[in-house]
Amino acid sequence: MDKVSEMYGTNVFNEKTMKERLPKETFKELEKTIQDGKPLNIKIANAVAHAMKVWAIEKGATHFTHWxxxxxxxxxxxxxxxxxxxxxxxxxxxFSGKELIKGEPDASSFPNGGLRATFEARGYTAWDPTSYAFIKDGVLCIPTAFCSYTGFALDKKTPLLRSMxxxxxxALRIVKLFGHDDVKSIKTTLGPEQEYFLVDKEYYEQRKxxxxxxxxxxxxxxxxxxxxEDHYFGTIKSRVQKFMNELNEELWKLGISAKTxxxxxxxxxxxxxxxxxTTNIAVDHNQLTMEIIQRVxxxxxxxALLHEKPFEGINGSGKHNNWSISTDxxxxxxxxxxxxxxxxxxLLMLAAIIKAVDEHQDLLRLSVATAGNDHRxxxxxxxxxxxxxxxGDExxxxxxxxxxDTPYIEGEHEYMRIGASVLPNFQKDTTDRNRTSPFAFTGNKFEFRMPGSALSVAQPNIMLNTVIADALQEYADILENAEDFDTTLHQLIQETLRNHKRIIFNGNGYDDSWIEEAKARGLLNLKTTVDALPYSILPExxxxxxxxxxxxxxxxxxxxxxxxxxxxxxxxxEALTMVDMAKKQILPSIIRFEKELADTILLKASVSQSLPVGYEASTLEAISNELxxxxxxxxxxxxxxxxxxxxxxxELAAAYVRDRIIPAMDALRKPCDKLEMLTGSEYWPFPTYGKLLFGII
Incomplete structure (x- = not known):
């Protein structure tokens, strides 16, 4: 067996390991829990916990945690x-079944939005058996949901599982209408691409x-x-390649299928x-991926910098959320x-997505709203x-x-009626991709390109699952009571396209004209997090x-x-950091350079009044003005x-930050960046963009 195959999933208590270590009947009962959500009785839980403990100890683990x-x-x-x-x-x-199933971390110090008072500490974690336990840093990690003593979700996983x-x-109601009685479950799937920057640690440590x-x-x-345009897909530097090689190995050990x-x-x-x-597993894996990227x-x-916009003026980092939905x-x-x-x-699934995205633009936008992503x-x-x-055009x-109800010109000139015709040779990838589109169909999935690189992808997938489920529920209610299924289906899709086609745009999303066109179509343009988040609490x-x-x-x-x-x-x-850097590093450094220039001017004058001081004088004047x-x-x-x-x-504080603090930060940065260009490199107090971006050798 090759090295990767031997390594893959070795730190995961996965199905293969469970089959090997659990009694046959125990594994069958656990499988029912994983596949069908059946409750797990304490006897089965104890057996699973024992096998999991023995396996973890063999791997060198001494501790366990509800992750x-x-x-x-x-x-x-x-x-x-x-x-x-x-x-x-x-x-x-x-290690008991009780400890496997439930934990009790302190819930008082996590964000709760007023759901819990500080003195009310009790919270619970509950095992998510659909996401395999794993070993990380010598600790058995058990993926769990997290809720308060009163039952409120205090995490991102609980609503994600509910949305799934x-x-x-x-979706089951829909596929049953098309004769798929053998389908028992339908799951959304996810492939989140992860972008990041790498900088030299020595330079990083000099930048507050x-x-x-x-x-x-x-x-x-x-x-x-x-x-x-020479970095994109360019030769990977040997130091970075060594990092990537070790990163892949660490991810593969955890069953994370790092591919590209x-x-x-x-x-x-x-x-x-x-x-x-599967979406909840992909979310878990992406959280681990971000952690392991930084550690390795x-x-x-x-x-590794995971911020959406670590450098002004060059590309930021996103996390393309490739979403699809499949039956068992x-x-x-x-x-x-x-x-x-x-x-x-x-076509019905496609119509439901079009309807959901159009009706709930606000929810999809706010699902990716963060201070960092606002820059991107x-x-x-x-x-x-x-x-x-x-x-795509086709x-x-x-x-x-x-x-x-018109002929499709590129096909066989037949009228496109549901139930009476076939899509005319429509295949995957018959149209080009559109990298400017927030939500692009790419053959058998949708690529939601808006999430930022540091974001937990739980949030956008909670929104996608929920709004699409709602559209499917409306469709199922209509179709289950239809006297003529094909006619009702055709009319339903037609009505959806007529009412929601404004959301379809195949053009250049970067073009300024799209902003005006989108406004004319009645589409939302929520530019900042503070603009977007209030939509979450609308009654509807x-x-x-x-x-x-x-x-x-x-x-x-x-x-x-x-x-x-x-x-x-x-x-x-960020604002406090700017103040600190400006007061303690930038301005004092500039003053020292000013003194050097002034001393040079005086020294030249003391030697001879005819010695030119044009550079020193003009630079000193420019620096003084910017200072x-x-x-x-x-x-x-x-x-x-x-x-x-x-x-x-x-709410007032967030609006004040948007309207006053951010403009004030921009106003401070502008002259400081100009001062960097005017100041001798030995005087500038921290590494420049040139060193940060090109300093890895």
Whole structure:
């Protein structure tokens, strides 16, 4: 067996390992829990826990943890050892079914949006048996959901699992209408591509902004950036390749199917893409991927930057969310078929997605809304903040022929009626991709390109699953009671296309004219996080999530508060960091360079009045002017921060950050970046963009 095959999944308590280590009947009962959501009785749980413990100890583990995903955007874990003291002063290694199924971490110090008072500490973690346990750093990690003592979801996994159940329930109703009685479950699948930057650790440690915020708050453009287009898919530097090799091995050991790696467009930017997996597992894997990228990078003297826009003026990093939906019998519901029935089913699913995306543009936009992603969306490397769907010319033409009951010109000139005709030789990849589209159909999946690189992909997939489930429920309600199924189906798809075709746009999303066209179509353009998040608490959106059983009103309100506060906190830290760097590093360094210039002018004058001092004098004047502007901007930012800290309403604070703090930060950066270009390199207090972007050798 080759090395990769031997290595793959060795640190995962996966199906193969469970089959080998569990009694046959125990494995069958566990499989029912994993596949069908059947409750796991304590006897079976104890047997699973024992086998899991023995396996973990053989792997060198001494502790276990319930690994969960609170509303911090990162993962959390509390380690407990397997040891159980005995009366004779010895210990045994113990792990029970109760400990496997449920944990009790302190819930008071995690974001809760008012769901819990600080003194109310109790919270629970509950095992997600559909996501395999794994060994990380010598600890047995058990993927779990996290909720409060009162039952509210305090994490990202719980609503994700609920949304998967919602779309499973409604999609099953749809496929049954097309005769697929053998289908028992339907799952959404996900393949999240991960972009990131690598910088030299030595340079990183000299930049307070990178350490505290993950992005550069100051920095003039280097003489060369990405304009030569030579980094994209270019030869990977040997140091980076060694990092990637070890990264792949660590991911493969955890059963994470890292498939593709390459240089991205910007210098020092790279991408990793996995093979598709079930959505909740893909979300778990992506959280692990981000953690392991950062850890392995440090072993190679590098630091991985996951921020959406770590460098001003060059491409930022995204996380393309490749979403699809499939049955347990292997049918991809987003793939055209070979029979009228299969194509009718595909078209109905497509119509449901078009309807859902159009009606819930606000929810999809706010699902990717973060302070970091605000810098990226709308720039020339990312989709605009306007939601639209790309279908390609051929599929769009087919839909238009159905909508209008007209012949499809490129086909056999037959009328496109559901149940009476077949899609005319529609295959995957018959049209070009559109990298400017936020939501693009790419053959048998949709690529949601808006999520930022640091984002947990749980959030956008909660939204996608929920809004599409709601559209499918409406369709199922109509079709299950239809007297003439084919006619009703045809009319339903026609009506959907007529009412929601405004969301379909196959053009250039980077073009300024699209902004005006989108406005004329009535599409939303929510440019910032603060603009987008309030849509989450609209009555109709609260009703939607309650109807699908994904989030309660209290859980939605809490998430709104958490996300607004997170936005304010991030920008507050960035602004404080700017103040600190300007006061303690930039301005003092500039003053020393000013003194050098002034002393040189005086020294030349003392030798001879005829010695030219043009460079020294003009540079000194330019620096003095920019220094004065920087000082004024610094004082303004400090004053604005004082006012921010006096605001005790989270909505007002977030709006103040958007309207006052960010412009004040921009005003401080502008003269400081000019000063960098005027100052001798030995005086500039921290590594420049040139060193950061091209410093890996």
């Amino acid at each position: 969960f995903q609170p509303m911090t955007g990162v993962t959390a874990e509390k380690h407990d050892s397997f040891i159980e003291p005995r009366n004779d002063g010895t210990v045994i290694m113990s 159940e919602a779309i499973n329930k409604q 902004d990178l350490i505290y915020t993950g992005r550069t708050l100051f920095g003039a453009m280097a003489p060369k950036n990405q304009e030569m 790696e390459h240089n991205e467009v910007a210098p020092a930017q790279h991408e990793l893409a996995p093979v598709f997996s 990078a440090k072993k190679h003297g590098l630091v 019998t292997g049918i991809n519901l987003l793939e055209p078929g070979e029979t009228p029935s299969e194509n009718a089913q595909f 969306l709308g720039a020339n490397e990312a989709p605009p903040a306007i939601i639209s769907i790309f279908l 599929l769009t033409s087919i839909l238009e022929s159905i909508e209008n 959106n609260i009703e939607l999530f309650e109807r699908q059983g994904v989030l309660s009103k209290d859980e939605i309100l809490s998430r709104y508060e958490i996300m607004m506060e997170e936005y304010t906190k991030i920008l507050n830290i 004065e502007q920087a000082n004024e901007a610094l004082l303004t930012l400090q004053s604005d921060l004082d006012k921010l800290h006096a605001i005790d309403n989270f």
